[in-house]
Amino acid sequence: QWGQIQQRLLKTVGQNNYTTWIEPLSAGKISEGIATLHVPTNFFGNYVSQNFSDLILHEIKSEGVKVERLNFTLSPQAANAASRPAPRPAAQPVASKSNVLQTAPLEARFSFDNFVVGKPNELAHAAARRVAEGGPVTFNPLFLYGGVGLGKTHLMHAIAQELKIRKPEMNVLYLSAEQFMYRFVQALRDRKMMDFKEIFRSVDVLMVDDVQFIAGKDSTQEEFFHTFNALVDQHKQIIISADRAPGEIKDLEDRVKSRLQCGLVVDLHPTDYELRLGILQTKVEAQMVSYPELEMDDGVLEFLAHRITSNVRVLEGALTRLFAFASLVGRSITMELTQDCLADVLRDSERKISVEEIQRKVSDHYNIRLSDMIGPKRLRSYARPRQVAMYLCKQMTSRSLPEIGRRFGGRDHTTVMHGVRRIEELKQSDDQIAEDLQLLRRALES
Numbered sequence: 058q059w060g061q062i063q064q065r066l067l068k069t070v071g072q073n074n075y076t077t078w079i080e081p082l083s084a085g086k087i088s089e090g091i092a093t094l095h096v097p098t099n100f101f102g103n104y105v106s107q108n109f110s111d112l113i114l115h116e117i118k119s120e121g122v123k124v125e126r127l128n129f130t131l132s133p134q135a136a137n138a139a140s141r142p143a144p145r146p147a148a149q150p151v152a153s154k155s156n157v158l159q160t161a162p163l164e165a166r167f168s169f170d171n172f173v174v175g176k177p178n179e180l181a182h183a184a185a186r187r188v189a190e191g192g193p194v195t196f197n198p199l200f201l202y203g204g205v206g207l208g209k210t211h212l213m214h215a216i217a218q219e220l221k222i223r224k225p226e227m228n229v230l231y232l233s234a235e236q237f238m239y240r241f242v243q244a245l246r247d248r249k250m251m252d253f254k255e256i257f258r259s260v261d262v263l264m265v266d267d268v269q270f271i272a273g274k275d276s277t278q279e280e281f282f283h284t285f286n287a288l289v290d291q292h293k294q295i296i297i298s299a300d301r302a303p304g305e306i307k308d309l310e311d312r313v314k315s316r317l318q319c320g321l322v323v324d325l326h327p328t329d330y331e332l333r334l335g336i337l338q339t340k341v342e343a344q345m346v347s348y349p350e351l352e353m354d355d356g357v358l359e360f361l362a363h364r365i366t367s368n369v370r371v372l373e374g375a376l377t378r379l380f381a382f383a384s385l386v387g388r389s390i391t392m393e394l395t396q397d398c399l400a401d402v403l404r405d406s407e408r409k410i411s412v413e414e415i416q417r418k419v420s421d422h423y424n425i426r427l428s429d430m431i432g433p434k435r436l437r438s439y440a441r442p443r444q445v446a447m448y449l450c451k452q453m454t455s456r457s458l459p460e461i462g463r464r465f466g467g468r469d470h471t472t473v474m475h476g477v478r479r480i481e482e483l484k485q486s487d488d489q490i491a492e493d494l495q496l497l498r499r500a501l502e503s
């Protein structure tokens with residue numbers, strides 16, 4: 058009888074849903090109008106009950122069975138498996154399905170030892186360290202965000218590697234959001250959704266890098282959301298990275314956003330001079346191993362830290378090129394050689410940010426018209442963005458106050474000064490303004 062009901066459900070829910078959610082259900086007893094269905098996991102039960110219980114009930118009733126409610130319970134096998142204290146009952150099947158899910162390779166050089174800590178990344182680093190201890194889950198998820206090349210991937214790899222050493226029995230899975238989607242799609246296509254779910258739900262630590270990638274990809278988001286919930290319910294650690302804060306990711310469902318926000322959200326700030334210098338010094342030591350004969354003038358590193366501000370990857374690339382070049386031509390690394398060899402990189406990072414660019418970005422950000430920002434209106438909804446833009450112009454361009462005033466509809470330099478001061482104050486007291494500034498700065502620098 059249940060078999061026939063299942064067959065009719067197949068027609069209504071479609072093959073994929075059927076294979077994933079209906080086929081694994083088995084019928085238990087019916088008493089007092091309550092039909093029991095056995096499910097492989099609690100999560101599974103929740104999902105089916107939320108999404109398919111109406112349909113299932115309807116089909117059972119149309120068999121002429123008197124049923125008012127469904128009750129989902131763990132199947133006897135699953136219940137046994139769950140209560141067994143053995144180390145991870147899923148270990149066997151997971152291993153044999155390794156072709157379905159291979160862990161992305163970890164970069165050995167992305168270790169905590171090689172990560173230089175400075176003011177802009179100290180919080181993120183501390184949080185990563187804590188998670189890497191593998192103790193009881195304290196914040197879930199850990200959400201790391203920041204601009205390109207600021208060390209998100211580096212920190213995630215470091216966590217994974219540290220956990221592998223400290224807790225070798227833990228099942229740690231690191232992958233990019235893109236790989237997550239790819240595997241999800243593949244599982245759908247190969248009708249292996251059960252395997253997919255089983256694998257993702259049997260990890261102890263799940264790390265998903267660059268999660269902004271799944272924005273706008275609805276079914277991947279959906280699956281990600283369920284995976285996420287299932288793991289959180291089991292108190293498994295989740296670590297996520299993105300290029301911006303959860304609330305700032307466009308085309309991400311609200312429920313996913315709020316889930317991402319419910320743990321610890323920390324950002325990697327753009328590097329400052331000291332951090333860049335620190336990173337360069339560390340990387341030079343590594344380079345010196347490959348080029349022991351090379352000599353480097355004082356001041357070269359300071360010069361690079363000062364001039365190449367975009368991201369750490371560019372900084373690293375510059376250094377690698379410098380050493381290779383110096384070694385090829387058999388000269389020591391002088392200031393002159395540096396400027397020759399890195400002329401293009403230095404020119405790029407010199408890119409000047411214009412007043413217009415700032416005005417445009419700021420008006421976009423606050424959703425007002427450019428003309429209103431520059432125009433005479435004194436409404437607060439225009440005045441505040443205007444002051445933010447003035448502040449950024451003062452900070453990020455070499456324009457003087459009178460020049461800035463002129464470009465804001467011919468305003469007086471005292472108006473500009475007042476605006477800049479106001480934002481400086483607000484930056485301390487108003488979190489929203491502080492965050493706006495950070496986002497805008499990042500957008501302008503990228």
Ligand code: ADP
Binds near residue numbers: 369
């Ligand atoms: P993201 O994932 O944030 O875009 P990555 O983690 O890929 O950035 O970092 C880019 C490069 O910069 C990597 O080679 C990484 O090792 C290096 N890097 C970034 N931050 C640091 C740091 N604080 N110390 C040492 N290397 C760093």
Ligand code: MG
Binds near residue numbers: 209210211266267
């Ligand atoms: Mg990355």
